[in-house]
Every structure is written in structure tokens, then in C-alpha cells.
Amino acid sequence: MHATAWHNGGQPTDAAGYGIKFSAADRDRHFVKEWDDVVLELEGGHTASVTLSRSFWRVCSELRSADIGRWLIDRKVAPWQRGNLPTMVVTPIEGNRFSTRLLKRHVLPGPGKR
Numbered sequence: 001m002h003a004t005a006w007h008n009g010g011q012p013t014d015a016a017g018y019g020i021k022f023s024a025a026d027r028d029r030h031f032v033k034e035w036d037d038v039v040l041e042l043e044g045g046h047t048a049s050v051t052l053s054r055s056f057w058r059v060c061s062e063l064r065s066a067d068i069g070r071w072l073i074d075r076k077v078a079p080w081q082r083g084n085l086p087t088m089v090v091t092p093i094e095g096n097r098f099s100t101r102l103l104k105r106h107v108l109p110g111p112g113k114r
Contacts, residue, residue: 001026002088015067016065019063038098047067
């Protein structure tokens with residue numbers, strides 16, 4: 001499934017203010033309400049265990065974690081420019097375990113540049 005990076009609007013250097021946002025449809029299709037947490041195998045060998053909040057199942061379908069924030073910052077995709085959210089692919093592995101990898105951004109040349 002595709003997801004985007006998320007930030008709470010706080011200090012851009014505070015890793016705890018970051019997360020991964022899912023569509024409600026993907027949340028409902030790939031996550032189980034009985035789970036207390038999920039484990040993300042982050043690209044590059046890092047792992048994050050993230051507690052599923054009550055609001056995850058209502059209106060805030062983000063996994064929030066300082067581990068995710070440090071990963072995004074270390075990968076130099078956070079902080080980002082407004083409207084230019086990093087995107088990623090999150091793949092179910094087994095049970096509450098998922099792999100997560102950033103999608104590479106392709107910058108198209110501007111007019112007159114080739």
C-alpha cells in the first residue's frame with residue numbers, strides 16, 4: 001500500500017512529531033483492530049514498534065513514532081517543503097509486521113532544460 005509521511009506541525013527537528021499516514025481504506029484493509037501495536041521494518045535495517053492509538057481507528061490514520069521521525073530525518077526526506085510529502089510503500093509481511101520503503105522522487109527538468 002502507498003502511504004505518506006506525516007508531521008504534527010511542531011518543531012521540524014523533533015523526531016517525535018513524525019509518522020506515516022494511511023488512507024482509511026488501507027487502514028481498514030491491512031490493520032486489525034485487536035492489535036495493540038505494529039512493527040515496521042524500515043528500509044535500511046531499522047525497526048519501529050508503534051502503538052496503535054484509539055484515534056488511529058477513527059479519524060487520525062497515522063502511525064506516530066520518534067523512531068519513524070529519526071528514520072525520515074536520517075534519510076534526509078524530513079523536514080520537507082509544503083506540499084512535497086515523502087511517499088512510501090508499506091507491505092504486510094506477517095501478522096502485525098510490515099516492511100516500509102521510501103519511494104524515490106523523480107525531478108523532471110524545468111522548461112527548456114534537458
